[in-house]
Structure formats: structure tokens, C-alpha cells
Amino acid sequence: MKMNNSLVGKRIGQLRKRRGLSQEDLAAKLQLRGLDLTQKAISRIETGSRLVTDYELKYLAEVLNIPVRLLLEEEDSETTDPETVTAENFISAFQAGRFGESPTAHHPDKIIIDVTIRCLSDPPEKDK
Secondary structure (H helix, E strand, C coil), rough: CCCCCCCHHHHHHHHHCCCCCHHHHHHHHHHHCCCCCCCHHHHHHHHCCCCCCCCHHHHEEEEEEEHHHHHHHCCCCCCCCCCCCCHHHHHHHHHHCCCCCCCHHHHHHHHHHHHHHHHHCCCCCCCC
């Protein structure tokens, strides 16, 4: 049995499944954008028997609706995937210190989450 040593392939599989796409669906979406990858090529990428080129990364990120950098991250986390992040798992990750000083650095388009977290973490005292 072959080990999957492809970080990108593993991430593509995780993100594809999270979005409810089959390999065939992903291949079709890529082909509509102009990248000629078949279901077999997607399968080979996910199992690590085929590498992904730099220009393919761009197409894959666009179709999966994520920044390219998420395809390169080792950790599979619902707090780093903009389509599946929820307030609850984001707050849990923030409270566990996963984001360091700037939780919104991972989600610059979600500044409001930072404000919400701070309000929930330290609610203002009510007037007595």
C-alpha cells in the first residue's frame, strides 16, 4: 500500500469531500475553468502518485474557493477553511491560543469575528 506523502493531494481530498464534491465533479469544474484534469488525474493527485504544478494550484484554489496557501497547510482544520468556519470552532481555537496575537491574520475578511470573540470572551460589565 502506497503512503500519501503529498501534502497538497491530501488537502485537496479533504477540501473536496468537505464541499460534497466527487472527483468527477471537481474535474468538471476545473475543465470549465480551462484546466484539463480528469477524474483519474484528481485521484492520482489525492493519493500522491501525481504532483500538482503551480498553475494547477491556482485553478484548484479557485474552484475550491480558498486561498492557495490553504492547499499548502498541513493541518486540516475547520478554523482555517473559510467555507466551514463557525463561530464556535473559531472561538474554541482562539481561546486555545491557536492564532497567537492576531486571530484575524488567518481570516482578514472576517474582522468582525475578532470583535465578536473579544465581546464574548470579556463581556462588558453591566451598570449596577
